[in-house]
Amino acid sequence: MATNTNCCSSKEFPDHLKYLLAESKFLHLATCNPHTNVPSISMMHYLYVPQGSTFISDDPNVIVLLTSKETTKFKNISENKNVSVLLHDWMLAGKETENDNDNFTNLLKQLNQQELKRNISASVTGEAFVLKEAEEINFYQKLLQEQDPDSMTFKSDSYAIIKIKIVSIKTNDEKNNLKVFK
Numbered sequence: 001m002a003t004n005t006n007c008c009s010s011k012e013f014p015d016h017l018k019y020l021l022a023e024s025k026f027l028h029l030a031t032c033n034p035h036t037n038v039p040s041i042s043m044m045h046y047l048y049v050p051q052g053s054t055f056i057s058d059d060p061n062v063i064v065l066l067t068s069k070e071t072t073k074f075k076n077i078s079e080n081k082n083v084s085v086l087l088h089d090w091m092l093a094g095k096e097t098e099n100d101n102d103n104f105t106n107l108l109k110q111l112n113q114q115e116l117k118r119n120i121s122a123s124v125t126g127e128a129f130v131l132k133e134a135e136e137i138n139f140y141q142k143l144l145q146e147q148d149p150d151s152m153t154f155k156s157d158s159y160a161i162i163k164i165k166i167v168s169i170k171t172n173d174e175k176n177n178l179k180v181f182k
Contacts, residue, residue: 031076
């Protein structure tokens with residue numbers, strides 16, 4: 001069975017999904033060992049790169065992350081490109097802050113919630129690749145460092161950049177409204 005590696009354009013994503021992909025900083029990455037069928041999940045810092053801004057012009061929307069070559073996720077991805085990713089809108093998840101009594105903070109929360117209309121999570125099905133070409137590695141390394149210079153400074157043979165091509169996305173909100181983008 002062939003997989004469709006060209007997920008819908010980010011132009012087709014609703015605003016709240018574009019916001020979630022672009023503004024979130026962490027995701028949960030699920031990989032699976034193809035020999036033992038044992039899954040593994042990790043919280044990861046990531047960068048979303050929409051179609052048209054990717055290194056390879058015909059790449060679909062991608063998620064880029066950095067990982068040590070000593071991790072289970074790296075070993076799993078090296079042998080099994082199929083991954084799942086969970087993103088959640090942590091900002092709107094009802095978390096209380098120490099400034100909740102501040103009227104300005106409450107106003108900002110209300111405006112933010114009205115703008116995004118709902119809390120959502122997105123479950124991404126993707127194909128992960130360990131980057132091997134120096135030009136592409138340098139391109140994404142630069143983007144990662146621009147996004148977060150402190151946490152993305154690894155330039156060592158013991159780290160790898162992983163590119164996840166988005167195959168499909170399912171979103172779900174607090175009212176259990178499910179939408180699928182392929």
